[in-house]
Amino acid sequence: MSSSARGGQGGDGGPFRVGLLGHGTVGGAFSTLLAERADEIERFNGRRPVITGLLTRTQGSFQEILDGAELLVEVIGGIEPAREYLLAAMRSGKDVVTANKQLLSHHGEELFEVAREQDVRLRFEAAVAGAVPVVRLLEESLSATPIESVHGIVNGTTNFILSEMARGSSYPEALAEAQRRGFAEADPSDDVSGRDAAAKMAILARLAFGTPVHLDQVRYEGIEHLQLEDMEYARELGLGLKLIGTAERRGGGLSVRVHPTFLYGGHPLASVSGPFNAVTVESGTITEITMSGPGAGGPGTASAVLGDVVSVMNGGARPPAPPLPLPLVEDVESAYYLHLDVADRPGVLAAVTAVLGEHEVSIRSVVQRGMGERARLVMVTHPVLESGLRAAIERVAEFEFVRSTPRTIRVIEEEFI
Ligand SMILES: NC(=O)c1ccc[n+]([C@@H]2O[C@H](COP(=O)([O-])OP(=O)(O)OC[C@H]3O[C@@H](n4cnc5c(N)ncnc54)[C@H](OP(=O)(O)O)[C@@H]3O)[C@@H](O)[C@H]2O)c1
Secondary structure, eight states: OOHHHHHTTTTTOOOOEEEOOOOOOHHHHHHHHHHHHHHHHHHHHOOOOOEEEEOOOOSSHHHHHHHHOEEEEEESSSSHHHHHHHHHHTTOOEEEEEEOOHHHHHHHHHHHHHHHHHOOOOGGGGGGGTTTTTHHHHIIITTTTTEEEEEEOHHHHHHHHHHHTTTOOOHEEEEEHHHHHTSOOOHHHHHTTTHHHHHHHHHHOOOOOOHOOOGGGGGGOOOOOOOOOHHHHHHHTTTEEEEEEEEEEEETTEEEEEEEEEETTTSSSTTTOTEEEOOOOOETEEEEEEEEEEEESHHHHHHHHHHHHHHHHOOOOOOOOOOOOBBBOOEEEEEEEEEEEOOSSTTTTHHHHHHHHHHHHHHEEEEEEEEEEEEEEEEOOOOOHHHHHHHHEEEEEHSSSSSSSEEEEEEEOOOOO
């Protein structure tokens, strides 16, 4: 049993000793919040959390901090030395809390295995969706629920950019505004490429389905190529555009992916705008549960980290469950939005729909607009396998009347109203 479990609620009544690794945006906010909340935590837990050691690049000794603490909080980020520190802490019987999605999406299984071997707690609420308690929802509240799918807006930067585009800004304008307001970093590539969201979906897939998923196994697509006119046509079709991460059961396997996705207005994620995060969990037994809130920022993230510390102090959390692998499935069915730029003349729509029909792509709705010599054809299909859709689009692109490369964006059809 870990030292903190021995010394948790009803323990020796002395301070609960927390070692803090990292004192940047999250670590600094965590120190402040802990100082503010220590009285209240002591009131209901019986022990007062105190920071007994602090490590940054320029101060502190890891070994001394480890020796003096019952629990370590890792908010350094990146793979090394965070991985080495967390492994060393757990191997010496200490519980750990981390906000590090990068580390968990690369080395989650190694860390979980050591936590189980040592019977220590490894908590990581802040690694996915910041202040939104989705890890606890999946690990605890829904642990007895057979989950069918998890859909998430798990990157606030891209959600802010898409919200600005929905209000008429171009992609470069929306990105510049996100950077000006501190929602996007100077180098936004991890966010706008979908890679950050993919890391979070790897972690959520492990929690919801027990299947170890490495970041490299998550297919992801970003928002850089989206055009304002896609948003405008979509609005006419009753759709809004989000960067959605999905982990869902498909044909006996599991599909985990991130891509721009159109949602109908009734979907619970359709109304989540600005830098917020939100996650929808679906299951036959619960229909759906959606939670939303701040996905990043020092205070919100620190609140999730401190919540994990208190959960360990209360003896509530357990080591992560052993893996239960499902095969990962790549070719899945989705409805699609298609955007075609064609010559404006009779017979074009008929020729396109004939090719789509040959590949069993059926059309749910169409908007056609003439623009002089050209016309725009915008369609939403019924669900079709991605491979079938790609094959159909390749053939459509070969028509001499097609004027630019066809664009496709997935659509989530469900509405919960
Ligand atoms: N920022 C957010 O909104 C947010 C949200 C959710 C999750 N997270 C996660 O939280 C973690 C921390 O993010 P952050 O934004 O707080 O990062 P940050 O502001 O860059 O702070 C990093 C801290 O770690 C320290 N550090 C870096 N390398 C170190 C090393 N080799 N040895 C010891 N200390 C080292 C830095 O020391 P110096 O002070 O000496 O530079 C700094 O204090 C990351 O895993 C991130 O993904 C952040």
